[in-house]
Amino acid sequence: MTQTAPLARLFEPARWGKLHSKNRIKYGSCCVSNYNNRDGTHTIREHARTQVIAQTGCGIITNQGAYPDPLGEGKGYFRQVAIYDDKCIPEFEKIAGYIHDAGAIAVQQVLHAGRYGGIDLGYCLQPSIVPQTLPHFRPPREITKEQIRATVQQHAEAARRALKAGFDATEVTSFMGYLLATFNSKFTNRRTDEYGGSLKNRGRFMCELIDAMKQAQGDAPLVIRLNGNELMDRWGGNTEDECFELMQLAAEHGVDMISVTVGWQEAPESSIGRDVPPGYWRRLAARAKKMLPNTPIAFGNRLPDPHMASKCIEQGEFDFWEVCRPMLADPELVHKAAAGRMGEVKRCIGSLNCLSRLFRDLPYTCTRNPQLGHEYDPAYQITPAVMPKKIMVIGAGPAGMECAITAKRRGHDVIVFERGPGIGGALAGYARNDLANSDDLTSVVAYYRNMAEALNIEVRCNTSIDVKAMRSMLHQYDVAVIATGARIDARFLPECTPVRGWWCWAGARSG
Ligand SMILES: Cc1cc2nc3c(=O)[nH]c(=O)nc-3n(C[C@H](O)[C@H](O)[C@H](O)COP(=O)(O)O)c2cc1C
Numbered sequence: 001m002t003q004t005a006p007l008a009r010l011f012e013p014a015r016w017g018k019l020h021s022k023n024r025i026k027y028g029s030c031c032v033s034n035y036n037n038r039d040g041t042h043t044i045r046e047h048a049r050t051q052v053i054a055q056t057g058c059g060i061i062t063n064q065g066a067y068p069d070p071l072g073e074g075k076g077y078f079r080q081v082a083i084y085d086d087k088c089i090p091e092f093e094k095i096a097g098y099i100h101d102a103g104a105i106a107v108q109q110v111l112h113a114g115r116y117g118g119i120d121l122g123y124c125l126q127p128s129i130v131p132q133t134l135p136h137f138r139p140p141r142e143i144t145k146e147q148i149r150a151t152v153q154q155h156a157e158a159a160r161r162a163l164k165a166g167f168d169a170t171e172v173t174s175f176m177g178y179l180l181a182t183f184n185s186k187f188t189n190r191r192t193d194e195y196g197g198s199l200k201n202r203g204r205f206m207c208e209l210i211d212a213m214k215q216a217q218g219d220a221p222l223v224i225r226l227n228g229n230e231l232m233d234r235w236g237g238n239t240e241d242e243c244f245e246l247m248q249l250a251a252e253h254g255v256d257m258i259s260v261t262v263g264w265q266e267a268p269e270s271s272i273g274r275d276v277p278p279g280y281w282r283r284l285a286a287r288a289k290k291m292l293p294n295t296p297i298a299f300g301n302r303l304p305d306p307h308m309a310s311k312c313i314e315q316g317e318f319d320f321w322e323v324c325r326p327m328l329a330d331p332e333l334v335h336k337a338a339a340g341r342m343g344e345v346k347r348c349i350g351s352l353n354c355l356s357r358l359f360r361d362l363p364y365t366c367t368r369n370p371q372l373g374h375e376y377d378p379a380y381q382i383t384p385a386v387m388p389k390k391i392m393v394i395g396a397g398p399a400g401m402e403c404a405i406t407a408k409r410r411g412h413d414v415i416v417f418e419r420g421p422g423i424g425g426a427l428a429g430y431a432r433n434d435l436a437n438s439d440d441l442t443s444v445v446a447y448y449r450n451m452a453e454a455l456n457i458e459v460r461c462n463t464s465i466d467v468k469a470m471r472s473m474l475h476q477y478d479v480a481v482i483a484t485g486a487r488i489d490a491r492f493l494p495e496c497t498p499v500r501g502w503w504c505w506a507g508a509r510s511g
């Protein structure tokens with residue numbers, strides 16, 4: 001049975017200005033991957049990853065935020081890509097090509113990290129000197145008016161380059177407290193000139209950026225990412241009402257889409273972690289849509305469910321479902337949803353392993369998707385086995401089931417032995433008692449059950465395999481995989497440190 005009918009709104013073609021999108025799904029800029037070279041040039045690893053992104057089935061695809069200045073003041077991540085010079089254009093041409101070949105609209109994001117930038121320098125740029133609240137970031141320097149003018153120009157030049165490379169549209173981000181957000185926010189903008197003070201003055205930099213980028217790119221659309229709520233009350237940030245006034249201002253300056261986001265890196269409150277119920281922030285998108293009925297609104301923060309997204313679109317809460325992490329966890333999400341195979345989706349569980357690694361200057365990985373970042377690596381491709389084998393897997397927890405699924409897909413004959421009554425191992429018990437969103441972890445267990453059924457993997461429950469049983473059975477198998485779980489040794493427990501509002505585990509390093 002196909003589930004396309006309930007997803008009809010999500011999969012309907014949509015007009016976006018003069019552009020046509022094959023559906024209402026926007027791949028959110030979720031690609032600052034740390035896979036590139038330190039000088040901002042692309043790698044084979046990044047291209048392989050981007051080819052997978054292009055094939056996700058989204059109607060609009062936003063390429064990762066590129067920094068626009070040659071000094072790297074806008075560079076927020078060790079291996080972030082750069083778009084500060086025409087010499088960058090050929091690599092971006094390839095990326096626009098992948099996206100177009102897949103029939104999607106290509107959007108290039110410009111990301112000047114501002115307060116979180118200057119990663120290779122001994123300082124960062126901000127409207128005013130407001131000390132960092134998190135130790136990872138560089139000490140602030142106040143941006144001069146001359147630098148403001150140069151930065152606006154750099155954004156315009158970046159937009160021009162993106163268009164020249166073949167992109168259909170551009171995007172500027174204030175996500176999580178980058179340069180644009182620091183001008184908009186009362187917390188970081190304490191200037192006394194025309195760029196500070198009143199909301200109109202604080203928004204001046206944003207308006208200048210919009211005007212300059214739009215002028216540079218002609219009638220190609222411009223998206224702006226703006227906070228619906230900064231979650232920065234404790235630090236004296238903007239109120240929610242102020243955030244919406246800023247959206248209004250952006251709309252008056254003719255932006256072609258507003259992507260509504262939530263929170264800053266250093267917000268004390270969680271915005272997209274596992275403790276936030278899916279769909280929790282959709283009210284912000286709905287408020288934006290109500291206020292700006294003629295401006296396309298994109299939204300998706302911590303909204304991993306396409307059915308919920310389709311319903312929101314139907315109810316007029318937003319126009320485009322903007323997805324990031326759910327497609328890191330499962331790049332096939334859109335195709336599986338369209339085919340009514342939601343039970344086979346690896347759902348993003350909000351663990352934030354991906355982001356926490358970026359802030360440790362490591363390439364991102366995903367708790368659920370071991371292939372993420374290894375798209376270029378033949379060892380990670382699921383290819384038919386040269387010689388099919390008979391494999392016994394002991395333990396039906398996540399490790400055992402991942403192994404069984406991969407082996408089965410490669411054409412091996414697999415039987416899983418499980419001591420307990422069902423699939424899931426220790427995770428199943430933990431999921432039942434989860435104090436956050438039990439849906440997240442129970443979905444992992446359900447996925448393994450569904451995949452066992454879909455791939456016809458035999459799982460023998462209530463079957464203990466001890467040494468004696470092994471000896472009596474081994475001759476029947478070519479390979480035995482022991483996946484009986486681990487015991488936690490408290491001496492080696494990772495330290496849990498509060499890093500930038502999202503709780504990041506030091507242990508996530510080993511990802
Ligand atoms: C690994 C990773 C990289 C991201 N890179 C960007 C980026 O380059 N630009 C941006 O505006 N947001 C970026 N984001 C934020 C996402 O676009 C998105 O707003 C956020 O993850 C919440 O949406 P989700 O719940 O669908 O993941 C990134 C997020 C993650 C997890």
Ligand code: SF4
Nearest residue numbers: 348351352354366367
């Ligand atoms: S690491 Fe966690 S939060 Fe990030 S995409 Fe994977 S499951 Fe989602």
